[in-house]
Amino acid sequence: MKLESFVRGQWTEAGADLVEVRSAVTGDVVAVMPSGGIAMRDVLDHARKAGGPALRKLTFHQRADMLKRLAQYLTERKDELYRLSFATGATRTDAMIDVDGGIGTLFVYSGKGRRELPNATFMLDGAVEPLGKAGTFAGQHILAPRHGVAVHINAFNFPCWGLLEKLSPALLAGVPVVTKPATVTSYVAHALMRMIVASNILPDGALQFILGSTGDLFDHLGCQDVVAFTGSATTSQTLQRHPAIAREAVRFIAERDSLNAAILAPDAAPGTPEFDLFIKEVAREMTAKTGQKCTAIRRALAPRAHVGAVIEALRERLAKVTIGDPQLETVRMGPVVGLDQRRDVLAHVATLRAEAELVAGNPDHFVVEGADPVRGAFVPPLLLHCADPVKATQVHAVEAFGPVSTVMGYDGLDQAVALANRGDGSLVASIYTHDQRIAADLVFGIGTFHGRLVLIDRDCAKEQTGHGSPMPQMLHGGPGRAGGGEELGGVRGLTPYLQRTALQASPAMLTAVTGSWVKGAPVVTTERHPFRYHFEDLAIGQTFFSKERTVTLDDIEHFAHFTGDTFYAHMDEEATRGHPFFPGRVAHGYLLLSFAAGLFVDPDPGPVLANYGLDSLRFLKPLQPGESIKVRLTAKEKSPRNKQYGEVRWDVEILTGTGETAATYELLTMNAVKG
Ligand code: NAP
Numbered sequence: 011m012k013l014e015s016f017v018r019g020q021w022t023e024a025g026a027d028l029v030e031v032r033s034a035v036t037g038d039v040v041a042v043m044p045s046g047g048i049a050m051r052d053v054l055d056h057a058r059k060a061g062g063p064a065l066r067k068l069t070f071h072q073r074a075d076m077l078k079r080l081a082q083y084l085t086e087r088k089d090e091l092y093r094l095s096f097a098t099g100a101t102r103t104d105a106m107i108d109v110d111g112g113i114g115t116l117f118v119y120s121g122k123g124r125r126e127l128p129n130a131t132f133m134l135d136g137a138v139e140p141l142g143k144a145g146t147f148a149g150q151h152i153l154a155p156r157h158g159v160a161v162h163i164n165a166f167n168f169p170c171w172g173l174l175e176k177l178s179p180a181l182l183a184g185v186p187v188v189t190k191p192a193t194v195t196s197y198v199a200h201a202l203m204r205m206i207v208a209s210n211i212l213p214d215g216a217l218q219f220i221l222g223s224t225g226d227l228f229d230h231l232g233c234q235d236v237v238a239f240t241g242s243a244t245t246s247q248t249l250q251r252h253p254a255i256a257r258e259a260v261r262f263i264a265e266r267d268s269l270n271a272a273i274l275a276p277d278a279a280p281g282t283p284e285f286d287l288f289i290k291e292v293a294r295e296m297t298a299k300t301g302q303k304c305t306a307i308r309r310a311l312a313p314r315a316h317v318g319a320v321i322e323a324l325r326e327r328l329a330k331v332t333i334g335d336p337q338l339e340t341v342r343m344g345p346v347v348g349l350d351q352r353r354d355v356l357a358h359v360a361t362l363r364a365e366a367e368l369v370a371g372n373p374d375h376f377v378v379e380g381a382d383p384v385r386g387a388f389v390p391p392l393l394l395h396c397a398d399p400v401k402a403t404q405v406h407a408v409e410a411f412g413p414v415s416t417v418m419g420y421d422g423l424d425q426a427v428a429l430a431n432r433g434d435g436s437l438v439a440s441i442y443t444h445d446q447r448i449a450a451d452l453v454f455g456i457g458t459f460h461g462r463l464v465l466i467d468r469d470c471a472k473e474q475t476g477h478g479s480p481m482p483q484m485l486h487g488g489p490g491r492a493g494g495g496e497e498l499g500g501v502r503g504l505t506p507y508l509q510r511t512a513l514q515a516s517p518a519m520l521t522a523v524t525g526s527w528v529k530g531a532p533v534v535t536t537e538r539h540p541f542r543y544h545f546e547d548l549a550i551g552q553t554f555f556s557k558e559r560t561v562t563l564d565d566i567e568h569f570a571h572f573t574g575d576t577f578y579a580h581m582d583e584e585a586t587r588g589h590p591f592f593p594g595r596v597a598h599g600y601l602l603l604s605f606a607a608g609l610f611v612d613p614d615p616g617p618v619l620a621n622y623g624l625d626s627l628r629f630l631k632p633l634q635p636g637e638s639i640k641v642r643l644t645a646k647e648k649s650p651r652n653k654q655y656g657e658v659r660w661d662v663e664i665l666t667g668t669g670e671t672a673a674t675y676e677l678l679t680m681n682a683v684k685g
Contacts, residue, residue: 011197012041012042012043013031013043013044013196013197013200013221014200015044015048015219015220015221015222016207016217016218016219017048017052017053017218017219017220018052018053018056018215018218019056019060019214019215022048023044024044024047024048025044025045025046025047025048025221025222026045026046026223027044027045027046027047027222027223028042028043028044028045029042029043029044029045029222030042031193031194031196031197032348032349034097034098034346034347034348034386034387035096035097035099035335035336035345036097036381036385036386037349037382037386037387040097040197041196041197043196043197043200043222044222045193045221045223046222046223046225048225050220050224050227050229050230051226051230053188053220054159054227054235056218057159057186057187057188057215057218058157058159058186059215060186060213060215061186061187061214061215061216061217062155062158062159062184062185062186062215064214064216065155065181065184065185065213065216066131066184067131068184069128069129069130069650070123070127070128070129070130070133070182070184071123071124071127071128071129073123073181073182073183073184074119074120074121074122074123074124074127074182077116077117077120077182078116078120078121079209079211080211080212081113081116083205083209083211084112084113084116084202084209088110090201091105091109091170091198091201091202092105092106094201095108095169095198096335096336096344098166098194098195098198098347099300099336099344099345099347099387100299101343101344102336103298104298104299104300104336104344107168107299107479108168108169108171108198108299111168111170111175111479112168112171112173112174112175112202113170114482115171115174115178115482116174116177118178118482118483118500119178119182120178120182122483122500123501126500127182128647128649129649129651129657130525130649131155132154133152133153133508134150134151134152134153134526135152135153135510136150136151138150138517138520138528138529141514145517145529145530146516146530147514147515148514148515148516148530149513149514150513150520150524150528151511151513152510152513152524153510153511154511155184155507156185156234156236156509157234158232158234158235158236159185159186159187159234159235160180160185160186160188160235160236160237160238160507161187161190161224161227161231161235161236161238162176162180163189163190163224163237163238163240163249164176164189164190164191164199164241165192165240165241165242165265165304166192166195166302167195167299167303167304167347169191169195169196169198170198170199172191172199172240173189173191173199173203175480175486175497175498176189176238176240177189177217178503179498179503179507180236180507181212182504183504183507184507185236186215186216186217186218187216188220189203189217189218189219189220190219190220190221190224191221192241193221194347194348194351195347200219200221203217228249228255229254230254231254231255231260232258232260233258233259233260235258235260235261236506237249237260237263238265238495238497238506239263239265240264240265240266240304241265242267243266246493250262250264261506263487263493263495263496263497263506264493264494264495265437265487265492265495265497266491266492266493267304267491267492268305268308268409268435268436268437268491269308269309269406269407269409269432269433269434269436269491270306270307270309270433270436270437270438270439271307271308271310271311271429271433271439271440271456272291272292272295272307272310272439272440272441272442272477273311273430273439273440273441273442274288274312274313274316274320274442275313275423275426275442275443275445275452276313276423276448277444277445277448278442278443280316280319280323282444283467283471284442284443284466284467284468285316285319285442287442287467287471288310288320288466289320289323289324290327291307291440291442291466291477292307292310292415293324293328293331293391294478295307295415295477295478296328296391296393296414296415297331297342297343297391297413300344300345300346300389300412300413301346301391301411301412301414302346302351302412303478304437305437305477305478305479305480306415306478307415307440307478308414308415308416309399309406309415309416309418309429309430309433310324310416310417310418311399311419311426311429311430312417312419313419313420313421314421317418321369321370324370324393325393328370328371328391328393330342331343331391333378333388334377334378334379334380334381334388335380335381335386337380338379340379341379341380343413345389346387346388346411346412346413348387349387351387351411351412352387352389352412354410354411355410355411355414356373356389358408358409358410358414359373359392359394359410361404361408362394362404362408362410362414365396365402365403365405366394366395366396366397366402367394367396367397368392368393369393369394369395369417370391370392370393371393371413372390373389373390373392376388376390389412389413390413391413391414392410392412392413392414392415393414393416394415394416394417395416395417396416396417396418399418399419399420399429399432400425400428405418406429406432406434407434423448423451426452426455427451427452427455427456430456430459430460431459433459433490434459434490434491435459435488435489435490435491435492435494436459436460436461436488436490436491436492437461437462437480437486437487437488437492438460438461438462438463438477439460439464440463440466440477441453441465441466442466443467444467444468444469449465453465458489459488459489460488460489461485461486461487461488461489461496462484462485462486462488464476480497480498481498482498482500482503483498483499483500484498484499484500485498485499485502486498486499516530516531517529517530517531518530518531521550525550525648527550527551527644527645527646527647529661531551533551533552533553533644534549534551534552534553535552535553536552539554539612540552540554540643540645541554541611541612541616541618542612542616542617543617544617544683544684545655545656545658545682545683545684546656546683546684547684548648548658548681549645550645550646550647550648551645552645553642553643553644554610554642554644555641555642556606556609556610556643557640558638558667559605559608559638559639559640560637560638560667561597561601561602561605561635561639562635562636563595563636565597565601565605566598566601567581569597569600569601569604570598573600575598575600579592580595580596580598582595583595592632593632594634595634595635596632596633597632597634597635599629602629602633602639602664602673603624603627603673605639606639606641606662609639609640609641610641610643617682618680619655619680619681619682620680621678621679622678622679622680623678624675624676624677624678625659625675625676625678626674627673627674627675628673628674628675629672630671630672631672633666633672637666637667638666638667639664639672640664640665640667641662641663641664641665642662642663642665643660643661643662643677644660644661644662645658645659645660646659646661647659650683651680653683654682654683655680655681655682655683656680656681656683657678657679657681658681659677660677660678660679661674661676
């Protein structure tokens with residue numbers, strides 16, 4: 011297989027050097043790829059001049075649609091990616107984690123983009139902040155796509171997921187990507203990239219693909235660029251020290267190695283479901299992807315009294331793992347990615363053995379099914395036991411990136427917390443307990459040292475997604491050794507690619523710039539009711555002032571008995587005596603809402619198709635019988651949805667007859683498009 015980079019809209023085999031990539035299973039050359047020799051300044055220019063502007067023209071919803079179409083396109087072709095992944099040492103199950111996990115991330119970002127982001131090219135961040143007493147000066151934060159490039163550098167272990175989990179939030183945010191796969195598994199990422207290019211779904215310059223060396227790319231980074239790196243701490247530190255990173259204050263996200271822990275809590279004794287779940291998870295994390303997962307369990311912590319039982323149960327489970335050619339259906343675990351990786355893993359195991367005893371697996375003697383154990387990079391699952399984890403240092407610091415884990419006993423929860431935190435910052439820890447107090451103690455003991463905590467017990471056993479699976483909805487990253495980065499986490503994942511800007515101006519100016527009406531800005535009143543306007547004709551700031559209505563005691567009584575809401579504050583004058591909020595019997599908040607609807611609604615069929623909810627409802631002043639209310643309804647924001655209708659957000663204020671604010675909320679309607 012001859013691989014090519016994809017830059018400036020073209021595939022190119024140009025490169026200063028040719029690099030051979032070998033199969034993890036047979037040691038044979040499976041691909042040849044160019045490295046170096048690409049004019050990186052031109053690559054970045056193309057992203058900035060073609061990709062960025064094209065993406066920024068699209069709204070979040072349009073970009074979300076693009077991700078969905080891409081996910082559908084890749085789903086139909088994923089078998090080729092599974093097939094290629096065998097040579098990396100991945101079984102079909104391993105390949106599914108990589109391929110389906112990556113495509114799933116595209117789908118999740120597409121769904122979240124449509125549901126949680128506006129159909130606009132930028133978004134508001136938080137509420138309007140009043141900055142002057144008279145209401146003529148206010149502040150609003152906005153988030154807009156940076157005018158730079160997202161440089162993504164990926165680790166070898168997830169050639170598809172790694173590329174797609176970084177790509178999804180960057181493209182949704184509107185920032186073009188230059189992605190670089192790790193060399194040893196580049197042929198799988200290359201096949202994925204071929205599919206993406208062939209799909210023709212992304213605009214020109216939105217995604218470029220660089221094989222091998224990044225050359226002088228970092229020299230040309232600027233203040234609008236973002237680097238997201240996944241890999242070893244050593245490479246991350248080298249890249250982070252590049253002068254351009256500090257000089258241009260380039261955002262740098264690092265996802266690095268991690269000494270993740272699984273903690274068996276004292277209540278989870280042998281025989282409990284939590285004990286079994288712990289054993290299953292430790293064994294699975296050691297063998298899935300042949301232990302080459304940044305999230306894998308490297309340290310299995312158990313109460314000292316249960317250490318013997320833990321080792322016994324793991325030994326039994328690991329003995330059943332068939333090692334060999336990952337294409338064979340009987341094989342549960344393939345080789346690590348290559349002979350260099352095997353050398354690294356075994357060297358790290360040797361270091362660990364100075365502090366821990368090997369209790370399961372023998373690196374010099376194990377059975378390999380269907381492949382040559384010398385030419386293939388096979389390593390059996392290796393379980394160690396560290397008898398004195400308090401004194402030990404290496405078991406908390408050395409990541410053997412293969413099927414390796416160390417069991418360690420602890421005395422008391424405080425020690426379990428201290429040991430887990432000796433990882434100096436990890437991506438994830440899992441806790442196995444059915445005791446909610448223990449769970450809370452552990453969560454607050456180790457939480458800030460971890461990016462993610464998974465609490466596993468019998469109640470969630472069937473549905474839990476596992477210790478090692480980063481979910482696109484949830485944060486991936488961790489403090490300290492783990493790199494200090496944050497990726498994924500739903501729409502939080504867009505944060506690095508968006509610039510937050512604080513706008514300070516008059517309400518009228520803020521309204522004009524953001525397209526979102528701010529209280530204090532002029533309102534527009536028309537003879538026709540605002541509900542009579544189609545989506546495109548309705549003006550932001552268009553307002554309806556209702557007439558007044560008096561709320562009587564009979565109204566309150568009627569509403570109480572009709573709805574069944576006979577709460578004492580509405581029914582019993584005596585019971586409200588001395589009450590901190592109510593001066594006597596008061597109207598139901600929901601009665602006010604209902605009357606407000608009656609006051610502002612324009613009943614005949616028309617462009618308003620449906621009311622579909624309220625946001626930010628606050629009851630601010632209780633209303634006593636005999637007082638009256640009136641309503642101001644102002645078109646605040648419009649968000650196009652499709653050819654038939656769009657969403658309108660209305661700012662609603664219920665005022666008392668004397669002009670005090672009784673309640674505020676935002677009403678959402680779907681309004682027909684005239685077409
Ligand atoms: P690595 O050797 O650090 O390589 C990572 C990436 O950096 C590769 O694409 C590599 O490209 C590139 N690279 C290396 N030197 C570079 C340089 N001077 N300039 C620009 N790019 C450079 O790590 P790896 O061996 O692929 O991955 C294993 C490590 O990654 C493990 O420690 C694991 O824990 C960690 N990891 C972390 C996460 C996470 O999310 N936290 C996920 C997966 C893996 P070449 O391959 O071409 O050298």
